[in-house]
Amino acid sequence: MSDTLDNLLMRLKDGIATLAELEQARALVRSDERVPDELRDVVFVEASEIEADAAALLGMLGLDDLGAMLVEAVMDEIASVPSFVDELADEGWDEIASVLREGLEDEASLGVDVVEAVMRRLPAADFARAALVAPAITAEAGEVDLSDAVLAGLGLAALPLAEAVRAEAGEVDLADAVASTLALERPPVAEAVWAEAGKVDVVAGVMSTIGVWRATAAPVVAPVVAPANVVRGGRFGVAGFALAAVALLSVVVGRLAVPVTGASDLVFASAGEVQIDNLQVGTDVQVMQFEGDGGAVILWLETEV
Amino acid sequence: MTGILGHARTALLAAALLVGGPTLVAGDALAAPPAPGARAPASNRVQIGVMVVYANNSGQVDPRLRSLQRQLEMMRFTGFKLLDQHDDTLGVNQATTLQVEGGRRVQITLVSRDEENAQIRVQVFKDNEKKVDTTLTTKRGRTVVIGIGKYQDGSLVLPVTVSD
Structure with a gap:
């Protein structure tokens, strides 16, 4: 029975069926289980829609491709819709319409001419805003991070760029390049440090900071010059011993609270622990005595030797 | 300390040098020295330690002189090098x-000593010419x-350094 109905529907769709075949098709539709109940009484009612109803039933039953019929139906419907574009579009619209049409046709790649239908249905007022679309898209694009999408498209995982840059930077010495760009010679830091280290005594500072040095030994002597030049002839049987001139005998008195490295257990005598009992110097010797705030005494004799 | 004591020392020194007479020796109060050549008993002996230091302005300080540096810098030098070290018992x-x-x-001659102090005489010669002759008394164990x-x-x- 199904085959009979199917054949009748084909003939009705093609417009070659007889009235008897139409009546037979109506009877079979009412009894065929494949046809929904709501359709059994509404098809093949209007004489002008016999072919369309047959085509629709064939499509519903999976016996025919409805695409062509639908396209034709759509086109019939479109043709019956008044065109707003024709009424509202100006000369500029023709150019836009042409571009859009080409684009849509390329994209659609269909035999269906939906372009015309779409274009007809687009209100001209909306297209007047089209000029704003491009800038809006541009603006939005500026805020869109495409990197992940691009990396994904290239089959690459998103890279931890910051870490990568840091890692590379750790191996790249930019100093020379920067100095060169600035037309500067790279300072010889190491050499400078060594040179300065040779002149700078950090020991005293460190010792002072940790409190190893006694306060009495710290002050630098403020010279209290006490010239004691004396000519003492004949003492040694030579004309020679007088006080004047240069070279020296100096006595420095102070106290050191810590043992001397390399000269163990040295402790300097304080001012009260040393007494100059006698001092005789040659004629070319000058004597001066200094004393510091810490009680240290410096007896400075100079000779011209 | 810079006041009375310092000026007193200067005056004392100057007086001793100016007068040129018998040397003012505080060590006179010390025990009388034994006869020359007599071997001193062990208890009367002292240890004499002498370092020869070249003081300059090189900024280089011999590590063995670090502890001396503060004292030596009082003479306005910045560099110190240990040239020699001499130890003896006298x-x-x-x-x-x-x-x-x-x-x-x-x-260096040990002039005398007592329980606490020692008196030494230091003579410096330059090309066999005596340039300095001084006697001083210092507490033993001091430098x-x-x-x-x-x-x-x-x-x-x-x-x-004079020590026991």
């Missing part, structure tokens, strides 16, 4: 001699620094 009236750079010779003249770009300094 009885009263016994002397020790060391040759020092720059054609110098230093002779006295003596500069003995110019040398190269600096001076020679002798830290002298």
Whole structure:
């Protein structure tokens, strides 16, 4: 029975069926289980829609491709819709319409001419805003991070760029390049440090900071010059011993609270622990005595030797 | 300390040198020295330690002199190098001699000693000519620094330690 109905529907769709075949098709539709109940009484009612109803039933039953019929139906419907574009579009619209049409046709790649239908249905007022679309898209694009999408498209995982840059930077010495760009010679830091280290005594500072040095030994002597030049002839049987001139005998008195490295257990005598009992110097010797705030005494004799 | 004591020392020193007479020796109060040549008993002997230090302005400090640096810097030098070290044991009236750079010779004699102090005589010769002759009394176990003249770009300094 199904085959009979199917054949009748084909003939009705093609417009070659007889009235008897139409009546037979109506009877079979009412009894065929494949046809929904709501359709059994509404098809093949209007004489002008016999072919369309047959085509629709064939499509519903999976016996025919409805695409062509639908396209034709759509086109019939479109043709019956008044065109707003024709009424509202100006000369500029023709150019836009042409571009859009080409684009849509390329994209659609269909035999269906939906372009015309779409274009007809687009209100001209909306297209007047089209000029704003491009800038809006541009603006939005500026805020869109495409990197992940691009990396994904290239089959690459998103890279931890910051870490990568840091890692590379750790191996790249930019100093020379920067100095060169600035037309500067790279300072010889190491050499400078060594040179300065040779002149700078950090020991005293460190010792002072940790409190190893006694306060009495710290002050630098403020010279209290006490010239004691004396000519003492004949003492040694030579004309020679007088006080004047240069070279020296100096006595420095102070106290050191810590043992001397390399000269163990040295402790300097304080001012009260040393007494100059006698001092005789040659004629070319000058004597001066200094004393510091810490009680240290410096007896400075100079000779011209 | 810079006041009375300092000026008193200066005046004392100047007076001793100006008068030129018998040397004012505080050590006179010490025990009388034994006869020359007599071997002092062990208890009367002292240890004499002398370092020869070249003080200059090189900024380089011999690590062995770090503890001396603060004292030596009082003489306005920045560099110190240990050239030699001499140790000896002396009885009263016994002397020790060391040759020092720059054609110098230093002779140190123990003049006397008591339970606490020692009196030593220091003589400095330059090309066999005596340039300095001084006697000083110091507490034993202490170090006295003596500069003995110019040398190269600096001076020679002798830290002298008298101990038991």
